[in-house]
Amino acid sequence: MATDSSGETDALLALYTTDREKLSTLAGERLALVAVQVTYLGLAIIALGGQRPIGGEWVAAFSAAPLWFMHAQHQILVAAALSRSRSVLLLEKHVVARAGLPPSQHQDIGHRAAVTIRELTGRYRIFKLQIFIAFGGIAAALIAFTCYALVVAAANSSWTSLPVLLAILFYCAFATVATISWTRTVQLQLDNGRLDEHSDESPGLRQSRDQVARVGVRAAEHDRDLVAGADP
Numbered sequence: 633m634a635t636d637s638s639g640e641t642d643a644l645l646a647l648y649t650t651d652r653e654k655l656s657t658l659a660g661e662r663l664a665l666v667a668v669q670v671t672y673l674g675l676a677i678i679a680l681g682g683q684r685p686i687g688g689e690w691v692a693a694f695s696a697a698p699l700w701f702m703h704a705q706h707q708i709l710v711a712a713a714l715s716r717s718r719s720v721l722l723l724e725k726h727v728v729a730r731a732g733l734p735p736s737q738h739q740d741i742g743h744r745a746a747v748t749i750r751e752l753t754g755r756y757r758i759f760k761l762q763i764f765i766a767f768g769g770i771a772a773a774l775i776a777f778t779c780y781a782l783v784v785a786a787a788n789s790s791w792t793s794l795p796v797l798l799a800i801l802f803y804c805a806f807a808t809v810a811t812i813s814w815t816r817t818v819q820l821q822l823d824n825g826r827l828d829e830h831s832d833e834s835p836g837l838r839q840s841r842d843q844v845a846r847v848g849v850r851a852a853e854h855d856r857d858l859v860a861g862a863d864p
Contacts, residue, residue: 641730648723651716658713662706669702673777680784693785693799696778700806703774707813714820721824778803 676695679685685692728741782803785796 644723644726644730648720648727651720651723655713655716655720658709658716662709662713665702665706665709669699669706672698672702673773676777676781680781684788685784689785689789689793690795692781692788693795694781694802696774696781697799697802699774699777700803700810703770703810704806704813707810707817711813711817711820714817714824718820718824775807 676699679687680692680695685695724741733741782796782799785799786793789796791797
């Protein structure tokens, strides 16, 4: 039994370590993607800033398209990170429980401590505000550059020209998809918060606890029956 328990603990720690590493990798990929977006944004503004944009109205109208492509990839990475974060939280509950740490300290240990800072479900309002500023700033920059690209394209042709009209349809479609995607992403984060706030025990731990309780009840009933049978 001790060997089985040790093996389960080793497997649990291996899963937990793997998930934490993958979560860190996703964070690095997101930062790298943001760096690429900022670099492209600066170069595109320079290219569109002349008297006549490089490539004409077609290039100008669709110059924001790569930013929308990268934004879609960024949304996928954020959703993947939230799903991985949920996995880490669930595994961490088992690890903390096996370590015998007091429940009062669970909020300040491991990945859960970071969740209380950098997610919408965290405990500090100032950091929630910073999250809105950060993501709102990204959205504002993307929309502002998109409008700038359309204005530059229209200035070199007209608002009713084919490239401008096609670009407007393209950006509206992408903005709609992005809005729906972010709505689902926020829901994932709220689900993680509910898991963190209202589930100090994982389902597996609750099931094990209930099984132990049932065994204890049956043992007590059995002892009572033996005592009753022994009475004259």
